[in-house]
Amino acid sequence: MDHQPPPFFKRGPAPLARLFFYVTLSLVLIVIDARFHTLDLARQSLSLITDPLQRAAQMPAALLVQARAYLSSVARLQEENFRMKREQLDNAANLTRTEQLERENARLRRLLELREREHPSGVVAQILHAVRDPYTQRIVVDKGQMATVTAGQPVIDDVGVIGQVTRVFPFAAEITLLTDKDQSIPVQVVRNGLRSIAFGLGDGQLELRFMPANADINNGDLIVTSGLDGVFPRGLPVARVTHIERNASYAFPRIFCKPLAGVENYNEVMVLAVREPVAIPEELRTPRPSAGGKSGKKKRPKRG
Structure with a gap:
């Protein structure tokens, strides 16, 4: 096996x-x-x-x-x-x-008894819509009389001046933009302090009118508020010069400016409070008496 x-x-x-x-x-x-x-x-x-x-x-x-x-x-x-x-x-x-x-x-x-620079205050408003009028440039915000908004108040955004309140309702207000053809604002050139008035053209631009032909103004100059109208505080940015047309046949040149603020960008804006009127000194409000007395007439000598 x-x-x-x-x-x-x-x-x-x-x-x-x-x-x-x-x-x-x-x-x-x-x-x-x-x-x-x-x-x-x-x-x-x-x-x-x-x-x-x-x-x-x-x-x-x-x-x-x-x-x-x-x-x-x-x-x-x-x-x-x-x-x-x-x-x-x-x-x-x-x-x-x-x-x-x-x-x-x-x-x-x-020492000079000058007033300190103003610190503007106001209320923040939300832009609701634009006015349905092709010939005007206006917007409507959600603050009105109930928020102590009055006609004439200036309106700004985070860059510069937007416009001015022109009509007030209980819960809303209408703002006319700077570029409206019926809107104007006193301004001055930052570079040399030259004063002028900016008018809206209705097409998104501003124009400095009635400037002399030899005015010292150049493209790119910054334009701010002069504060002479008693409405807009002094020194707020307004626009920048973009184009200058000088023609010998016209007495005044055409100076076009582009607004700095978002006048076409509908977001939040601030409605500034109304400026307080400047107090006039007492010595300027009361007339000074003349040197010859109250009536201003000289006394005649008496005859002997």
């Missing part, structure tokens, strides 16, 4: 058969999962185990990135701190000179 030793390794199915079996099983599982979503629960369960492992594997790289960002931010902050200290030292003299000039200006104003 022939006895053979048992094989050292047990042989299973052939490799090709196992490959075919696993490929078929994979395809079946893929089709079942895509059709019935049966492996979502198993996938979620496995993610509870693999997610911490993935985070742990990514932690060294994340720590390296954070350390690099921290070191770069520290270096940048140190550089900015050094630059700011240097700028502070460079500007120390200018700051000291500015403070000194402000104190001297305040002392001179007290």
